[in-house]
Amino acid sequence: MGKSLFQKVWESHTVGTLADGRTQLFIGTHLIHEVTSPQAFGMLRDLGLSVKFPQRTFATVDHIVPTVDQDAPQDPLAAEMMEALRKNADDFGVTYFDLASGKQGVVHVVGPEQGITQPGTTIACGDSHTATHGAFGAIAFGIGTTQVRDVLASQTLAVEPLKVRRIEVNGNLRPGVYAKDVILHIIRLLGAKGGIGYAYEYAGDVFERMSMEERMTVCNMSIEGGARCGYINPDAKTVAYLSGRPYVDMSDFDTTAARWLSFASDADAHFDDVVTIKAEDIEPTVTWGISPDHGIFVSENIPDPADAESPGEKATIEEALAYMKLNAGAPIKGVKIDVAFIGSCTNGRISDFREVAKYIQGHRVAPHVKAIVVPGSQVVAIQAEQEGLPEIFRAAGFEWRGAGCSMCLAMNPDKLVGDQLCASSSNRNFKGRQGSPTGRTVLMSPVMVAAAAISGHIADARELFELEPEAAVA
Secondary structure, eight states: OBOOHHHHHHHHTEEEEOTTSOEEEEOSEEEEOTTTSHHHHHHHHHHTOOOSOGGGEEEEOOSSOOSSOTTSOOOHHHHHHHHHHHHHHHHHTOEEEOTTTTOOBOHHHHHHHTTOOOTTOEEEESSGGGGGGGGGTOEEEEOOHHHHHHHHHHSEEEEOOOEEEEEEEESOOOTTOOHHHHHHHHHHHHOTTTTTTEEEEEESHHHHHSOHHHHHHHHHGGGGGTOSEEEOOOOHHHHHHHTTOTTSOOTTHHHHHHHHHHTSOOTTBOOSEEEEEEGGGOOOEEEOSSSTTOEEETTSBOOOGGGOSSHHHHHHHHHHHHHHTOOTTSBSTTOBOSEEEEOHHHHOSHHHHHHHHHHHTTOOOOTTOEEEEOOSBHHHHHHHHHTTHHHHHHHTTOEEOOSSOGGGTOSSSOOOOTTOEEEESSSOOOTTTTSSTTOEEEEOOHHHHHHHHHHSBOOOHHHHTTOOGGGSOO
């Protein structure tokens, strides 16, 4: 019997099996940022340890950086964290993409665009959305601060073995349906805890047709479905994307590419579970509640507790509706928004901005809406400027910001105020996620965020922008 990519990568990186059954896994690449690394480096110093393989560790600053006037004096705590990252990178010999480098950005955008993320390897980062890198056929884990310390010190990680669920999506997506809709739909179907104990392999012709950046969007939100990681098998698109990237060795690229492709799951690989979904069944999807699996099609109504199938489900719906201040059974379309955010490690790449720019020309953001656009990296920002995208956004009433995590989790000045409702292209709609303890988040694709910003309320982008079949990407 053949092997899945997960098995191949896992076995090739196994150092040994611990007494408690966990695998001690060699970590090929370690990505760090300013929030979860200072304490880890502090523990190394306390123990008198060095970084085992500094050439395998890459740092950037993303969570706390302001997106407006990045050169201005910052919050003292933020400045302290950034200085700590710089000092630690210097002291331990770690590569650091800082604000002056021209390469800074959200860690999960920087890794792929620099060619640091490569197929067939293991990747760890002190950030839950490290699963993003699985789009390249890597097994990528989000880890905690003590595990960051362990990887720095030993380049290994103790991880429980996982089962593998293959999620196949076949057919043709409808006009106006994007990668973000696909993953929100998957999470809706399988639940926010449905992937616990699993790695997700995304397969089928829908994922095969997706660009690498769309694949990153899908893998990014694997953690929202409870999975430990998610991946897509490497193919010719993967190879083409990585060719010529700064950290890709081009000296014998054909051999390198062949090795990358060899990690793809075998045709007769075994999977612990297989889920099949028809692409035609997916519509533009938005969340209505306080968990990423609280998703509905934009054409549907907000759930009614009276229709719940159990007391637990009824209580969950009631809690979510009370927090979100939404009416049970009412259409989700038409709900007023206050803020629109396009960015994050989920949807802050150049293709996201290109797609939105195609439709917003000739439109204006509603007067009562604050709309911001935040590129995922300085490289993305430069590319967008070269293509004239910021001017298009500004002409439509959006603010174009500097690179960073921004309003995704609001560990920076970009925060909701009071109970503002934000149409967001980010990945989490938890209570207080965007900086206000009463702030409300509705997740959707970047094009849907643009439609909401212009309409002033949650809207169907297919109707507003008159999307035709040839206009939507796979």
